[in-house]
Amino acid sequence: MELLLNPDAWIALLTLTFLEIILGIDNIVFLSIVSGKLKAEDQPKARRIGLLLAMAFRIVLLFGITWVLSLQDVLFHINTDFFSAGVTGQSLIIFGGGLFLLYKSVSEIHHKLEGEEESEKGKASNSLSNAIIQIALLNLVFSFDSILTAVGLISMKDPSQGGFGYEGALAIMILSIIISIAIMMIFAGPVSKFVNEHPTIQILGLSFLILIGVMLLAEGSHLAHFKFFGGEEVHSIPKGYLYFSIFFSLFVEFLNLKMKKGKKPVQLHNSTIMDKKLEDTDVTN
Structure with missing residues (x-):
């Protein structure tokens, strides 16, 4: 009750x-x-499961916050003439996530632009379980990043010292995760439909994932204190720069879409929504 009456908590x-x-x-x-x-018919289910996994991972990691923070401890050192690092569990997870995101993004761009068209049998092979495994792997990485950001923002100090206390901070973080995931669930369907109906948005989205993958690689390198040839440590990329570039690119693309409204978009390979539209057109004709 004391927390609910605290304007700083809100x-x-x-x-x-x-x-x-x-x-x-x-x-x-x-x-x-x-x-x-x-x-x-499987797409809404994949989105729901993916977002629920994101929520579950974040809440579980919050309850194991001591273990998460222990991942910042150095596991082993590397010292050579041209490279040095103090590798941590956190840096390994973040760095591995960046590599996975780069691989997945580049592979998807290749399949959409130069890959072969899939038959109905081929599309069925893109099983729900396979999609969920990919989503779960990336959610794990994003969850670490999200939780560490939240812990850095919310003070766990005793209320007498200007904080919210451990239980109060935990309640705020869990509630914020639940609210944010609920909001994302509401908009995930329309956003996914819009992304998959516009080929340029798909390619932009995959390009954003490449940027995020590079950011994760830099973050992982920074956490492991990578040094090359005895120089300065590798620095992380400020998220503000990244998200500004994302929103600015989207703004430019929305202007382009508005100017070219009504024109038939180029069809990418492996696009289930575009395939369905073409089938509907053929039936109508």
Whole structure:
């Protein structure tokens, strides 16, 4: 009750919820791309399961926050004439996630632009379970990043010292995760439909994932204190620059879509929504 009456707690909740939604944009883009390859009836299920997994991972990691913070401890050192690092569990997870995201993004761009068209049998092979495994792997990485950001933002100090206390901070973080995931569930369907109906948005989305993958590689390198040839440590990329470039690119593309409204978009390979539209057109004709 004391927490509910604390205006600072409400401000912290709103701030953290907004931040979770912003950090979840890359999650929704990845969900849209992966679920877009499934059969139409499986796509909503994949999005729901993906977002519920994201929520579950974040809440579980919050309850194991001591273990998460212990991942910042150095596991082993590497010292050579041209390279040095102090590798941590956290840096391995973040770095591995960046590599996975780069591989997945580049592979998807290749399949959409130069890959072979899939038959109905081929589309069925893009099973729901396979999509969920990919979503779960990336959610794990995004969850670590999200939780560490939340812990850095919400003070766990005793209320007498200006914080919210451990239980109060935990309640704020869990509530912000639940609210942000609920909001993303509402908009995930329309966003996925829009992304999969517009080829340029799909390619932009995959390009954003490449940027995020590079950001994760830089973040993992920074956490492991990578040094090359005895120089300065590798620095992380500020998220503000990344999200500004994403929103600016989307703004430019929305202007392009508005100017070219009514023109038939180029069809990418492996697009279930576009295939369905073409089938409907053929039936009508």
